[in-house]
Amino acid sequence: MTAILQEAARRRTFAVISHPDAGKSTMTEALALHASAISEAGAVHGKAGRRGVTSDWMDMEKARGISITSAALRFEYRGHMFNLVDTPGHADFSEDTYRVLAAVDCAVMLLDAAKGMEPQTLKLFEVCRHRRIPVITFVNKWDRPGREALELLDEIQEKTGLRPTPITWPIGTGGFFHGVVDRVADRAVRYTRTPGGATKAIETELSPEKALAEIGEDWERARDEVDLLSAIGSDHDQKAFEAHESTPVLFGAALNNFGVGRLLDAMVDIAPAPAPRADVRDDPRPLDRPFSGLVFKVQANMDPSHRDRIAFVRICSGRFERGMVLTHAATGRPFATKYAQSVFGQERATIEEAFPGDVVGLVNATALRPGDTLYDGQAVEFPRIPSFAPEHFWTARCRDSSRAKQFRKGIEQMEAEGVVQVLRSDIRGDQSPVLAAVGPMQFDVVKHRLAGEFNTEIAMDRLDFSLARITDAESAPVLARQRGVEVFTRAIDGELLALFTDEWRMRGVLRDHPDLVLKALLADTRG
Numbered sequence: 001m002t003a004i005l006q007e008a009a010r011r012r013t014f015a016v017i018s019h020p021d022a023g024k025s026t027m028t029e030a031l032a033l034h035a036s037a038i039s040e041a042g043a044v045h046g047k048a049g050r051r052g053v054t055s056d057w058m059d060m061e062k063a064r065g066i067s068i069t070s071a072a073l074r075f076e077y078r079g080h081m082f083n084l085v086d087t088p089g090h091a092d093f094s095e096d097t098y099r100v101l102a103a104v105d106c107a108v109m110l111l112d113a114a115k116g117m118e119p120q121t122l123k124l125f126e127v128c129r130h131r132r133i134p135v136i137t138f139v140n141k142w143d144r145p146g147r148e149a150l151e152l153l154d155e156i157q158e159k160t161g162l163r164p165t166p167i168t169w170p171i172g173t174g175g176f177f178h179g180v181v182d183r184v185a186d187r188a189v190r191y192t193r194t195p196g197g198a199t200k201a202i203e204t205e206l207s208p209e210k211a212l213a214e215i216g217e218d219w220e221r222a223r224d225e226v227d228l229l230s231a232i233g234s235d236h237d238q239k240a241f242e243a244h245e246s247t248p249v250l251f252g253a254a255l256n257n258f259g260v261g262r263l264l265d266a267m268v269d270i271a272p273a274p275a276p277r278a279d280v281r282d283d284p285r286p287l288d289r290p291f292s293g294l295v296f297k298v299q300a301n302m303d304p305s306h307r308d309r310i311a312f313v314r315i316c317s318g319r320f321e322r323g324m325v326l327t328h329a330a331t332g333r334p335f336a337t338k339y340a341q342s343v344f345g346q347e348r349a350t351i352e353e354a355f356p357g358d359v360v361g362l363v364n365a366t367a368l369r370p371g372d373t374l375y376d377g378q379a380v381e382f383p384r385i386p387s388f389a390p391e392h393f394w395t396a397r398c399r400d401s402s403r404a405k406q407f408r409k410g411i412e413q414m415e416a417e418g419v420v421q422v423l424r425s426d427i428r429g430d431q432s433p434v435l436a437a438v439g440p441m442q443f444d445v446v447k448h449r450l451a452g453e454f455n456t457e458i459a460m461d462r463l464d465f466s467l468a469r470i471t472d473a474e475s476a477p478v479l480a481r482q483r484g485v486e487v488f489t490r491a492i493d494g495e496l497l498a499l500f501t502d503e504w505r506m507r508g509v510l511r512d513h514p515d516l517v518l519k520a521l522l523a524d525t526r527g
Contacts, residue, residue, distance in 0.1 A: 320355070410449070470498075
């Protein structure tokens with residue numbers, strides 16, 4: 001086995017996905033703590049004296065207690081290199097999460113013990129299904145009152161179609177969490193919270209006799225339920241897991257660091273290593289071919305002192321060395337990699353080399369956009385990351401005409417990062433571009449960042465559109481003459497989009513003009 005294949009085999013690249021408030025950012029910090037990447041875990045909704053999460057660096061994130069941006073953390077654990085990609089949890093930023101899922105080999109689906117499978121969790125799971133990404137489920141917040149564990153397993157299977165195969169099983173019902181039965185290692189572990197819950201929990205292995213003596217009825221119940229799981233065949237099957245037919249399940253509480261170390265162990269033992277990725281011709285690219293990588297995220301101004309722009313690149317093949325000159329597939333131009341970093345929030349570390357599965361942040365990446373390919377040697381290009389279907393449309397204009405240049409620069413920046421889609425037309429001109437988004441909070445981010453990063457205040461007005469369809473040059477003139485329809489050019493790729501006031505209006509236009517080209521965009525739930 002070559003050195004590149006050996007390095008790839010010890011990589012684990014994954015994302016944590018969940019509904020808002022399920023504890024995703026807290027889990028990210030807890031995983032980093034257990035791998036000794038940080039000394040103390042934070043919390044989104046922290047108590048006085050406990051710091052906020054490292055990955056939530058934007059002022060809006062700290063103020064609202066949500067994750068908006070993505071973070072990438074690189075750390076070692078048990079001889080393996082982990083690339084943990086944190087993602088926005090709020091539904092308004094699901095397009096950004098979709099981009100992140102284009103870069104991972106596995107996902108950890110975080111469920112709230114009291115709420116189970118929530119809508120955003122299910123939507124993100126469907127993206128994993130579409131991409132054939134294996135999913136490990138972690139039932140979080142078991143230290144709080146919640147639902148029955150067996151009931152949650154039934155719901156997972158009913159709503160996802162995956163067969164749940166618990167690796168650990170809780171001792172005690174929600175709110176009375178003593179520890180877990182590790183079904184793989186055949187042992188019982190008791191968790192003891194440390195003061196404040198910001199450092200690793202104390203884990204004590206219990207013999208069956210000691211567990212019965214100290215825990216009593218809750219231990220007996222857990223043991224009976226574990227026997228039931230074995231009787232019905234709910235045991236981990238690696239082939240079924242990798243084929244996206246089953247999901248291993250673990251129980252814990254990220255805020256108190258209960259069960260987090262066991263999740264990391266599961267990632268080492270069963271999560272898939274990087275595999276060859278198909279290029280635009282659908283040919284798998286061998287891992288030991290020369291360097292190639294996919295840009296899945298671009299973020300500007302993460303460091304207010306430098307005002308730089310970072311492109312997050314998933315390495316698909318070969319060995320990356322800092323300073324190597326790559327080729328940008330979209331333009332054919334060279335791209336220098338003098339500044340390569342691991343980025344977690346505003347914390348950075350220089351990366352000298354990296355291998356398939358690793359995530360590298362390339363600084364001053366002004367020419368790169370999400371979905372771009374970088375390569376060394378013979379040309380290769382990976383499929384681009386499609387845009388989501390926008391459902392909200394607002395015009396933006398600069399309040400101070402003297403800041404028009406900064407306004408245009410800011411809008412171009414938001415477009416390049418994928419914060420919003422920018423739509424233009426000859427009728428409306430460039431002074432008041434139309435911004436299109438999956439969720440309205442994306443517009444709040446645009447206003448916040450233009451004010452903070454470009455010193456430009458903007459005014460926004462909502463347009464009476466709710467539906468977008470891709471069209472072509474032949475259909476556009478006909479559509480432009482219809483009531484309740486307007487045609488725009490999407491700035492980032494030149495795609496023609498027809499906007500409709502509602503689905504009823506679209507169906508009426510199609511009834512009168514059945515030959516029009518109207519194609520749905522990704523993640524559009526309407527016909």
